Amino acid sequence: xxxxxxxxxxxxxxxxxxxxxxxxxxxxxxxxxxxxxxxxxxxxxxxxxxxxxxxxxxxxxxxxxxxxxxxxxxxxxxxxxxxxxxxxxxxxxxxxxxxxxxxxxxxxxxxxxxxxxxxxxxxxxxxxxxxxxxxxxxxxxxxxxxxxxxxxxxxxxxxxxxxxxxxxxxxxxxxxxxxxxxxxxxxxxxxxxxxxxxxxxxxxxxxxxxxxxxxxxxxxx
Amino acid sequence: xxxxxxxxxxxxxxxxxxxxxxxxxxxxxxxxxxxxxxxxxxxxxxxxxxxxxxxxxxxxxxxxxxxxxxxxxxxxxxxxxxxxxxxxxxxxxxxxxxxxxxxxxxxxxxxxxxxxxxxxxxxxxxxxxxxxxxxxxxxxxxxxxxxxxxxxxxxxxxxxxxxxxxxxxxxxxxxxxxxxxxxxxxxxxxxxxxxxxxxxxxxxxxxxxxxxxxxxxxxxxxxxxxxx
Numbered sequence: 047x048x049x050x051x052x053x054x055x056x057x058x059x060x061x062x063x064x065x066x067x068x069x070x071x072x073x074x075x076x077x078x079x080x081x082x083x084x085x086x087x088x089x090x091x092x093x094x095x096x097x098x099x100x101x102x103x104x105x106x107x108x109x110x111x112x113x114x115x116x117x118x119x120x121x122x123x124x125x126x127x128x129x130x131x132x133x134x135x136x137x138x139x140x141x142x143x144x145x146x147x148x149x150x151x152x153x154x155x156x157x158x159x160x161x162x163x164x165x166x167x168x169x170x171x172x173x174x175x176x177x178x179x180x181x182x183x184x185x186x187x188x189x190x191x192x193x194x195x196x197x198x199x200x201x202x203x204x205x206x207x208x209x210x211x212x213x214x215x216x217x218x219x220x221x222x223x224x225x226x227x228x229x230x231x232x233x234x235x236x237x238x239x240x241x242x243x244x245x246x247x248x249x250x251x252x253x254x255x256x257x258x259x260x261x262x263x264x265x266x267x
Numbered sequence: 268x269x270x271x272x273x274x275x276x277x278x279x280x281x282x283x284x285x286x287x288x289x290x291x292x293x294x295x296x297x298x299x300x301x302x303x304x305x306x307x308x309x310x311x312x313x314x315x316x317x318x319x320x321x322x323x324x325x326x327x328x329x330x331x332x333x334x335x336x337x338x339x340x341x342x343x344x345x346x347x348x349x350x351x352x353x354x355x356x357x358x359x360x361x362x363x364x365x366x367x368x369x370x371x372x373x374x375x376x377x378x379x380x381x382x383x384x385x386x387x388x389x390x391x392x393x394x395x396x397x398x399x400x401x402x403x404x405x406x407x408x409x410x411x412x413x414x415x416x417x418x419x420x421x422x423x424x425x426x427x428x429x430x431x432x433x434x435x436x437x438x439x440x441x442x443x444x445x446x447x448x449x450x451x452x453x454x455x456x457x458x459x460x461x462x463x464x465x466x467x468x469x470x471x472x473x474x475x476x477x478x479x480x481x482x483x484x485x486x487x488x489x490x491x492x493x494x495x
Contacts, residue, residue: 063373064373064415065373065409065413065414065415066408066409066413066414066415066416066460066461067409067410067411067413068408068409068410068459068460068461071409071410071411071460072459072460075410075454096458096459099458100322100458100464100465101321101465102323118459119459152284152285152286187287187289188286188287188288188289188292189287189288189289189292190288190292192286192287192288193286193287194285194286194287195287233293233296237317237320237321238289238293238317238339238340239287239289239292239293240287240289241340243321244321
């Protein structure tokens with residue numbers, strides 16, 4: 047599917063309809079922040095990435111890995127794509143880029159969302175040919191079974207298949223089992239049935255940390 | 268401004284356009300919590316309220332006061348009004364209700380937003396005649412001066428003038444320390460120039476906690492038997 051026919055793979059900035067220009071401010075800040083830094087790991091994506099930075103787990107696990115966080119709440123694949131094409135990768139050479147985006151792509155099909163994620167993977171590879179990209183699976187959402195859970199699971203299956211043949215990309219399913227036997231997700235894990243509590247981030251981040259560490263170790267000169 | 272002409276004072280649930288019904292799930296959970304819990308303090312509002320519960324400060328400062336948190340990200344005054352009219356004030360007798368909402372009312376003018384907040388305060392005071400309220404002012408937002416900061420400040424000025432007339436309502440503006448002399452807000456206080464970091468929540472929580480303790484101490488504790 048070409049970028050023209052896939053809105054999820056067509057880079058677009060977020061329009062400021064609220065009136066305080068926060069999206070562009072954040073993007074500009076990421077670009078300028080990156081000029082002084084030499085991160086080994088870059089996290090990029092939506093609120094699940096952005097909020098991770100605000101909890102203790104970031105300081106404990108990821109700061110020591112020299113990680114930068116370019117998460118923006120509400121971002122869909124086309125927004126992350128725009129940001130990466132427009133400066134956020136220009137001044138840094140991380141060894142590992144963690145991509146976590148897609149759950150906000152409302153109105154797109156799983157194929158389109160997968161296409162958007164693969165477009166991001168492709169841009170990262172063009173700009174950072176030596177980096178390894180780690181794509182995280184979309185988490186289930188909503189208190190009870192619903193179409194978005196199915197959509198996210200389909201995206202994950204499609205992405206996992208696409209990256210299987212690529213040596214510079216891998217897929218990691220970070221869902222520790224949020225869905226209980228009765229099909230419910232607990233508010234102790236997702237306080238609004240989408241965003242993670244600190245306890246849920248702990249469960250997600252330990253295996254993520256292990257995988258990043260092993261990727262960094264492989265890349266060590 | 269009467270309720271009939273103020274859209275910000277019209278109760279309205281959030282319609283599920285995304286497909287996972289999360290708003291209603293959260294509302295239903297809060298209604299159930301009203302049946303199970305006996306809070307002394309009830310926090311209600313938008314993400315400014317909701318996010319507070321995710322940081323350590325909630326467990327350290329507000330849980331010990333037997334506080335419940337009925338914040339939902341994205342909520343406007345209309346949404347909070349609807350929730351409070353549809354079960355979130357049933358079966359509970361909090362001694363203090365803390366209200367923080369208004370920054371998401373993008374379709375409404377400052378006058379309308381203030382009117383919406385007043386409507387919520389009136390509802391709470393009429394349903395819980397023995398309770399007091401704390402209304403928090405809207406925080407400045409955006410990295411640099413912008414129209415939303417002016418709007419939020421205008422809402423605060425209107426609230427400052429009109430809330431005291433309602434009765435046992437205290438208005439507090441905790442936004443003062445966030446705007447620096449150059450007009451900028453730091454991402455160390457608001458990680459996305461709207462939502463507070465853990466350290467910013469700590470700062471505002473001290474003021475809020477002090478005020479809550481004062482209010483709770485002023486009121487004789489109702490014996491539980493009398494509430495049945």
